Amino acid sequence: EAGVAQSPRYKIIEKRQSVAFWCNPISGHATLYWYQQILGQGPKLLIQFQNNGVVDDSQLPKDRFSAERLKGVDSTLKIQPAKLEDSAVYLCASSRDAFQETQYFGPGTRLLVL
Amino acid sequence: GQSLEQPSEVTAVEGAIVQINCTYQTSGFYGLSWYQQHDGGAPTFLSYNALDGLEETGRFSSFLSRSDSYGYLLLQELQMKDSASYFCAGMNRDDKIIFGKGTRLHILP
16 A cells, blocks of 8 residues: 655745645545654654544644645645744654554655754 | 653664663553654554563564553664664553654664
């Protein structure tokens, strides 16, 4: 089966600019996650979707970050405006449902904010 | 709060055995997963322990003791390709997964 797809793979922007990331999960996976991974740290959950509903967005900086999963398939994560500290790898993952302990990760998007 | 603690780095010799520990402080964790991440790559799932005891998958084994809030990943017959970061991740009763900060494994020839 095809894995989790993400684009772009790399992005360089200046602070205060906007950026958007796209994720296509594994077909049939109901649960989709967005993580932020800062260099040298573990992934930090930003938002979790179950189908097209939000399950957990407690760690999402809602003043600048937004995410949506229309039709319960693809998802986009947006940052507006970006700050220097947003430089990180943004990982998308999916699982069959919220009760699955196994998540499948995409290759990630490396964001550098200058 | 909920947190998982791992050593930041571990060094071992090719062909040897290494154990990476993970302790967690939380109420309600009911499972511990392990992920491997090579530099520049995405985390990949290695194993999951829902119950106390040892789970074996080839050269990798994982152990959980819920009474001690402790688990470990055991890697045997180390190969150079095992050089990577290893993350423990706990699932709590709200079905949310929290990752540790990761252990970087260095393997010497």
